Amino acid sequence: MRCTTQRKAIVTYMLNNKNHPTAKDIYEFLASKNYSSSLANVYANLELLERINLIRTIAYGKFPSRYELTSEPLHSHIVCVQCGSLRDLKTVNIMEETSTSIMNDTGYLLVSLSFELKGLCPDCDQSVQTF
Ligand SMILES: [Zn+2]
Numbered sequence: 001m002r003c004t005t006q007r008k009a010i011v012t013y014m015l016n017n018k019n020h021p022t023a024k025d026i027y028e029f030l031a032s033k034n035y036s037s038s039l040a041n042v043y044a045n046l047e048l049l050e051r052i053n054l055i056r057t058i059a060y061g062k063f064p065s066r067y068e069l070t071s072e073p074l075h076s077h078i079v080c081v082q083c084g085s086l087r088d089l090k091t092v093n094i095m096e097e098t099s100t101s102i103m104n105d106t107g108y109l110l111v112s113l114s115f116e117l118k119g120l121c122p123d124c125d126q127s128v129q130t131f
């Protein structure tokens with residue numbers, strides 16, 4: 001499969017799945033669509049998509065990196081320290097105000113903004129309580 005075809009498939013997948021997929025999720029999706037590919041190939045394409053600023057990487061320590069499209073407005077995430085599950089924070093207004101004032105202060109065009117929020121997701125919280 002040509003790289004451009006695979007990249008298009010990746011972007012389409014991410015448009016339809018705003019769940020911050022990992023490279024492995026994307027690889028499994030491509031495999032399910034009978035695109036012949038390798039995980040290394042997916043990583044290479046993700047790297048390229050990031051370089052042309054179509055996607056951003058969300059990396060949290062020991063967990064595999066996750067990806068989302070840059071067409072999503074800047075927002076922060078909260079991650080579970082136990083299972084690595086991740087969700088968007090809906091504090092959009094605060095984030096918008098913050099990014100605007102940061103850009104005004106620094107003259108930088110902000111392309112990424114993250115607060116490292118960590119916690120236990122409801123599933124993991126429950127499993128801790130039942131111990
Ligand atoms: Zn969890």
Ligand SMILES: [Zn+2]
Pocket residue numbers: 020068072075076077087088
């Ligand atoms: Zn997100």
